[in-house]
Amino acid sequence: MTQFSKLHGFAAAKTYLLEQALTVSDLFERMSHVDDDVPGWSERKQDTDDVPLIDPPAPDAVNGAHCMQALAILQLAKTFEDRSLPDQLRDRPPVCLTVRDHEMGEFVEIAARALYPVAFAASRSPKVWRAPEVDTGKTVIALAERHLRTLLHEGHTVLMLTSPGQLVSPQLQDLVGHGPHLAPLSREMILAVLSLSHTPCSPRVTEALQATLPRSEELGRLETLKLIMAFQAETALGVAERLSRFATTAPHQTGPSLTDVFGQTDAIAAFAQLQEDVMSWQAGEVAWDQVTSSLLLFGPPGCGKTLLPTAFANSAKLPLIKTSYAECQKAGHQGDMLRALDKAVSEAINSAPSVLFIDEIDAFYARGGDVHANGYILGVVTGLLTQIDRLNACEGVILVGATNHPDIVDEAVLRAGRFDRHIAIKPLDITAITTFLQAKLGETTDASQLRQIAERMIGATGAEIDDFIRKARTLARELKSDLTDQLLLRAANLYLPRPDDSLLRRIAVHEAGHLLAGHRLGSPPVALARVTPQGGAVLRPHRMMHTDVTLHADLVMLLAGRAAEQILCQSVSDGAGSGPDSDLAQATRLALQAEAQFAFGEVTHLWHDIRHPPRSYDVTRDVARRATARLKTAEKDAITLLSENRAALTKIADTLFEQREIEGQALDQLLEDAMRDPSETEIENREPKTPDSNGSPQSSLYGKSIIV
Structure with missing residues (x-):
């Protein structure tokens, strides 16, 4: 196993183990097969064919803690291999290093002194400070932080060792920020320490070790105590077998994989590509900054937004860390909540490669409005943004968020660089x-x-x-x-609900109104229309921007379902206004925005906040009056449009009632065929009327002139 002599920190690890050995002769016997990179070290020659397959027992019980300290030397050397830790301490004190758990911090402190003996000599300036355990109590934590402050006041440079979820005060957190994480364990490191701590191995035993040791990702998730227990085995192969057993029994995600997810074509394709990219990154073929590693899933409840990240983590064999607004808020006041969020992020970073899933992203709603009333969410959203930026600076963590209402999430959370890809999760066809x-x-x-x-x-x-x-x-x-x-x-x-033909026919009429109005008024192309006993749906993308003309066209389209019921059913139902995402709710918000935010009216250019859903006491009487006028005009135009195209409306409604679900080209063809009916009244050349005095159009702009 002489190939480890060039591994970062290998010589320091060998020297440390020699110093800690019970007897020099014992360690010399175990390590005499290693290249002479320690002064006075000699190498024993032996015929590898005479070495047995099973390692002979070590002369004395191996000290697992000493092996862990040698392993920590290798991890620390890997962490700062591009630039030595003493250089960083001189240039940017203090340095904060995050380790997997508090117990590991003890080994890293010893490793730092062994790897950089001159820098951390008693007479030198650099000091090592380890944060206390989380459950030691506020008094102990306060005393520890006072000691750190004393070191900084005296001009020392400090290597701070913390673990995920560490209770560090916000003042200290602002001072040190988020530094590097201790490099994860690897199979190479384990083999290097085994070459020093256990008896020589033949090539066949080396092959057995390679076949037995868990993957590097699995080793990185093992608790410190389990690693110590593993190294206490008498033979190198025994150590590998213990590590394999511990890795097998370690907590891991079970459940569905991506093959168990149905219907979400775009999402499955995105996660499948991400899985390939992560494998390429692990193999060193792709840089992490070339991987799209953050996704936002949005759509109605129950469509699989929670299932997808779980399935992806299982398929990619990555640990899944879950949290949400509600889960973090359970921790207590704002500081406790942000600390809980920080703990989840730290766990994901320390488990990298990993998946961090943040549910209920819409609970981190947009900042704005009254600063005093909005102060809490202002701090929470700012804390979330800080954590997302922290994740982006760390390789190997896939961030997945989920929301039912992306339109109310703070724009800074959704922008590229925070959540790079947004994927709609829809009800199944x-x-x-x-x-x-x-x-x-x-x-x-x-x-x-x-x-x-x-x-x-x-x-x-x-x-x-x-x-x-x-x-x-x-x-x-x-x-x-x-x-x-x-x-x-x-x-x-x-x-299952029994089909009610009269209900289904009314729903088909309602959705046919949306389809026909949107088709005639140049709304974005519709992707799918369906009729179910629970209600209907017409799925089409939102506009990227509005003019006064396109906004009015969308108001007509939103109210055309209600208008179609009035024309073909001689009455209207509550379907247009049932819920905060209903036709009437969307139309109301759009009309209010036209008057209070987009300055499409002529009365005022003052900007007003319009919440989701709009609340009556947030809207002034004057704005409400002008918005109501827009809605009434839009409904009147919808009735006129559908009445003039009644034959096409009936044909579309009948086809929807019969087929229940139509999408893609079949839907486009249906709309084109319906409009070719000879009984249609031609309205392509209708001239628009001018807006009235309060800015509301008196008539909608049908035909080709408004196609966008």
């Missing part, structure tokens, strides 16, 4: 639901039967499908029966 059911229920279920059930679950989330499958299996156990097609249909009749 009928094909994905069928595939999901097939995968969960097995091949024994008839495909046509699954399709029939899937039609009743259009728009369902993965969580809702899982819930149905659990109920179906429970029913089978109750009846002591296999999960046959007949029993599955019975479960569907029990637990």
